[in-house]
Amino acid sequence: MNYAFIFPGQGSQSIGMGKDFYDNFELAKELFHLASDTLGFNMQELCFQDNEKINQTQYTQPAIFLVSYIAHSILQEESPLLAKLALGHSLGEISAVSVANGLSFEDALILTHKRGLLMQQACEGKDAGMMVIVGLDDAKLEHFCQEQQNNGKSIWCANYNGDGQIVLAGKKADLASVEGSLKELGAKRALLLPMSVASHCPLLSSMTEDFTKLIEPMLKENFSLPVISNATTNSYDNKQDAILLLSDQLTKPVLYKQSIQKIDSQIDAYIEFGCGNVLKGLNKRLSQKNTFSITDTTSLKDFLATL
Incomplete structure (x- = not known):
């Protein structure tokens, strides 16, 4: 089977995200605690308890990344699967790069947090x-x-x-x-x-240089699988291309529909990792292929039963 691993972006967050994994898998606990230590704030409180921060972009982004990364890591622990390619929606492209071994877990957490801060700063006073x-x-x-x-x-x-x-x-x-x-x-x-x-438009142009400087030392030279660029729909698998394409993504539109249409003939099924099933909903209108959303223990078991 040729799988595409897909990762959601902002808008997929909700209170309780990742808690089922945290309660049932030691690996999830370890990654939550490592994320808290890396970022300096409590990720369990952010994701599990009612709070206003979960919808503030500098906190939303690392929370979504963390739960996507955990879902992918648990699947690999239960039944290692190779993907043909990885694709994210907006923020999800960073998750895709990370599971393609283009970014370490810790660097991806720091990057998503700082990306959110830079976006907030770029939009201050711009309504x-x-x-x-x-x-x-x-x-x-x-x-x-x-x-x-x-x-x-x-x-x-x-x-x-x-x-x-x-x-x-x-x-x-x-x-x-x-x-x-x-x-x-x-x-x-x-x-x-x-x-x-205001994501993916020229209002973020003031942050592009700072973001490029931030990401350049974090990226690995070569990735283990191709990632589809939101900005171009083309695939990339190396640091040089990633610096340009992830920076371009900030001010250019997310071509999610066009990306799925372009890769669909190469793919047998899609696996969405993270909170909710936003991309599964989008894919229903874009592809005849199955999209499996791995969001908790039940959905993980349901998917494993199909193998």
């Missing part, structure tokens, strides 16, 4: 936000965004999640101002998301 649009085709929405940019508004296509589902990024006031126009254009839904950053 940044994101909006999900449902029911418009890509070309129509891209043309609309270009018209708005020509009129001085900060609005860009940021995430291509599936046919008729795109997330926009930009300034909240600009996004809110076009909600009516988007519905007149035929959008079934135009909803502002509860976010204080």
Whole structure:
């Protein structure tokens, strides 16, 4: 079987994420404690107890990475599997690089935390936000965004999640101002998301240099499997390409839909690692192949039963 390992990004987090693994696997406990020691804050409290930090990007990102990494590590411990390639959605691309042995566990934790801090800093005072649009085709929405940019508004296509589902990024006031126009254009839904950053658009350009300096000493020279770039849909497996592509990803849209369409003929099934089943939901509209989500002991056992 040719598997693609896939990893979710922000929006997949929830209180209780990873707790089932923590309660049932010694490896999960060890990784949670190592993550807490590495970052200097309590990852069990962040992931298991009600708190506001879980939705603050500098904490959300390492939490999502940690649970994805644990899910993948436990599967490998129970039944080692080789993937043909790895793919992440936004933040998930860093998880993909890590399981491809392009980043150590500790460095990936530090990177996701600092990436979140840099994103927050880059968006301070910019009234940044994101909006999900449902029911418009890509070309129509891209043309609309270009018209708005020509009129001085900060609005860009940021995430291509599936046919008729795109997330926009930009300034909240600009996004809110076009909600009516988007519905007149035929959008079934135009909803502002509860976010204080605008990912994958030029509003993050001020952090690109700092991010590149941060990631350069962390990356390994060569990876153990190819990773699909969100920014280009092409695969890469080395440090030189990763520096460029992971930096480009900050200001360019996530081409998730296009990536799945491009690799689907090479893949027999997808395995999603982490909290929830966001990518499984997206994949239902993009592929006829199975997507298995490994989120807890039950879903792990269900997947192992298919082998």
